[in-house]
Amino acid sequence: MKATFMYGPGDVRVEEAEKPRVVDSTDAVLKVISTCVCGSDLWPYRGLEGEQNGPRTMGHEYVGIVEEVGASVENVKVGDYVIGSFCLSDNTCPVCEAGYPSRCMHGGFVGAAQAEYVRIPQADGTLVVMPGEPTEEQLADLTAASDVLGTGWFAADEAQAGPGKTIVVVGDGAVGLSAVLAAKQLGAERIIAMSRHADRQALAKEFGATDIVEERGEAGVAKIKEMTGGVGADGVIEAVGTQESMMQAISACRPGGYVGYVGVAHGVQLDGGQLFFSEVHLMGGPAPVRKYLPEFVDLIYKGEIHPGKVFTKTVDLEDIAEGYKAMDERKAIKVRVRMK
Amino acid sequence: MKATFMYGPGDVRVEEAEKPRVVDSTDAVLKVISTCVCGSDLWPYRGLEGEQNGPRTMGHEYVGIVEEVGASVENVKVGDYVIGSFCLSDNTCPVCEAGYPSRCMHGGFVGAAQAEYVRIPQADGTLVVMPGEPTEEQLADLTAASDVLGTGWFAADEAQAGPGKTIVVVGDGAVGLSAVLAAKQLGAERIIAMSRHADRQALAKEFGATDIVEERGEAGVAKIKEMTGGVGADGVIEAVGTQESMMQAISACRPGGYVGYVGVAHGVQLDGGQLFFSEVHLMGGPAPVRKYLPEFVDLIYKGEIHPGKVFTKTVDLEDIAEGYKAMDERKAIKVRVRMK
Numbered sequence: 286m287k288a289t290f291m292y293g294p295g296d297v298r299v300e301e302a303e304k305p306r307v308v309d310s311t312d313a314v315l316k317v318i319s320t321c322v323c324g325s326d327l328w329p330y331r332g333l334e335g336e337q338n339g340p341r342t343m344g345h346e347y348v349g350i351v352e353e354v355g356a357s358v359e360n361v362k363v364g365d366y367v368i369g370s371f372c373l374s375d376n377t378c379p380v381c382e383a384g385y386p387s388r389c390m391h392g393g394f395v396g397a398a399q400a401e402y403v404r405i406p407q408a409d410g411t412l413v414v415m416p417g418e419p420t421e422e423q424l425a426d427l428t429a430a431s432d433v434l435g436t437g438w439f440a441a442d443e444a445q446a447g448p449g450k451t452i453v454v455v456g457d458g459a460v461g462l463s464a465v466l467a468a469k470q471l472g473a474e475r476i477i478a479m480s481r482h483a484d485r486q487a488l489a490k491e492f493g494a495t496d497i498v499e500e501r502g503e504a505g506v507a508k509i510k511e512m513t514g515g516v517g518a519d520g521v522i523e524a525v526g527t528q529e530s531m532m533q534a535i536s537a538c539r540p541g542g543y544v545g546y547v548g549v550a551h552g553v554q555l556d557g558g559q560l561f562f563s564e565v566h567l568m569g570g571p572a573p574v575r576k577y578l579p580e581f582v583d584l585i586y587k588g589e590i591h592p593g594k595v596f597t598k599t600v601d602l603e604d605i606a607e608g609y610k611a612m613d614e615r616k617a618i619k620v621r622v623r624m625k
Numbered sequence: 626m627k628a629t630f631m632y633g634p635g636d637v638r639v640e641e642a643e644k645p646r647v648v649d650s651t652d653a654v655l656k657v658i659s660t661c662v663c664g665s666d667l668w669p670y671r672g673l674e675g676e677q678n679g680p681r682t683m684g685h686e687y688v689g690i691v692e693e694v695g696a697s698v699e700n701v702k703v704g705d706y707v708i709g710s711f712c713l714s715d716n717t718c719p720v721c722e723a724g725y726p727s728r729c730m731h732g733g734f735v736g737a738a739q740a741e742y743v744r745i746p747q748a749d750g751t752l753v754v755m756p757g758e759p760t761e762e763q764l765a766d767l768t769a770a771s772d773v774l775g776t777g778w779f780a781a782d783e784a785q786a787g788p789g790k791t792i793v794v795v796g797d798g799a800v801g802l803s804a805v806l807a808a809k810q811l812g813a814e815r816i817i818a819m820s821r822h823a824d825r826q827a828l829a830k831e832f833g834a835t836d837i838v839e840e841r842g843e844a845g846v847a848k849i850k851e852m853t854g855g856v857g858a859d860g861v862i863e864a865v866g867t868q869e870s871m872m873q874a875i876s877a878c879r880p881g882g883y884v885g886y887v888g889v890a891h892g893v894q895l896d897g898g899q900l901f902f903s904e905v906h907l908m909g910g911p912a913p914v915r916k917y918l919p920e921f922v923d924l925i926y927k928g929e930i931h932p933g934k935v936f937t938k939t940v941d942l943e944d945i946a947e948g949y950k951a952m953d954e955r956k957a958i959k960v961r962v963r964m965k
Contacts, residue, residue, distance in 0.1 A: 558891070
């Protein structure tokens, strides 16, 4: 089968690889029918994750058809259309039960989904069966649901987005834009997207943003304070992962408000004293996408949400390097990989 | 009148000072009937808050009788027995309304309560009238309620202490011990106090601790993990404010759990990446004690809680330096100042 490998910064290749098979009795192997390139794939692409030893497999967002299952798998069967998250979860341990399948005690990460086939351990707890074959539009929506929608939704959830609330979104990548959609679905009254790119501002508005703020850093915080009577936002979503974006998020939040952060932190250091006197609720980490997937599948099959609009470019698997390049150069918000 | 001044590290003196008067129409002046020494007073006492220019007034925990009120004060009158928090609050701004009077938009801090009289700005929003003259035991309980009980309660509240929950308390000072009492009142099932001092362990048990862990740092975290089936605690209260205690608290918490931190952070730096993968809710800051005071007054006058047990030494105002010394040398958990 064909699979994607990153040989080093900027060097992505599609090569022949061995088709995965069931290894453990709890595994499933999927024929991938849609996958995509993640913002987090750009960290190693840009050489920002240290030295790499040899080629690495890539990809953790996927929709597929079950090709093979292990002997103990009960919840999915060969031929099912399924979706899963980038985190593996048994969905039964105390941490999963508490709502955090992304920290499952028997979990792990998917790391080779930009390929024709992928092996998914913990299939029973990780995969969600869909009602039937998705249309091409649904396939795009589902591919977004596999990670960015779930990640944005988690951030909106932790930021306590809901009726009467003013929510700020820091970051206008696919996750930030998905968080706007999530905040809207969760009933937030006012959704302020911080963005200075016309195409992303347009999608933010389409997803439910009521206001756009172009200023960043201290000027951005001042603008949010001005828009909220000097108080700050009830909730802030951080979807970038840099020192500047994190401080922007914390500072834009009102005392007692909620910051949901999902940008994978790179080089972020928080000063304890500053945090103490900011007095905001801070919560983030790998999103427990699995717990939201049944709701996402339902909303997508009913046509109520279209998170797939974050895909502004689609490529075939053999052209995936072109997709990485387009995202790296910010020529595409997010790139979907169509499978044949 | 007599008032306490800190001239520099280790140098606390009681001297004659001018009796405070109403300055703004929203002020009240109280005759202080009980005050105490705070753990946070020890930071400057130990020279850990930088250079000091001249003597500074001290004290922010108080119970008093209203001596004088400004023209616009409506909620308290001369002769009322009152209690307040170390934070001033109008109790009407959006931040107070949201439950964070400690970050009141028109707030500030009390800083001269270790004296015969104290001026309290924003009297209407800051002070709570009590049902009548307190007994000597109630006076001790109320003095604790003015700060340490409220601070411990806030931490327990943010750590989501409640039925079925396992709560860990890091720090066995007056705030940590008060947090044990609060977690018990809030219905926590298991309360693990981390302490290696016999007298504090005994009080922790009296306040409701079900378990004591003497190990600290990584060994302490390992012990908590062992006691919770490898999962970690549902909620952790941090009541110290050092790098080690903060990391101990975060690491002892289960993914998706809640850390309430109230130790005033000194030199704490949190690594964003580590925080991201810990995936715990983090909330702390100056405690919004004011919102809990009516409930505390009620519980204390009914005799249901005895937070005043944290006072293991009582001194007269003129001997307050002795109180600072006893706390600094850990010969007293907390020192109350009896007024004549």
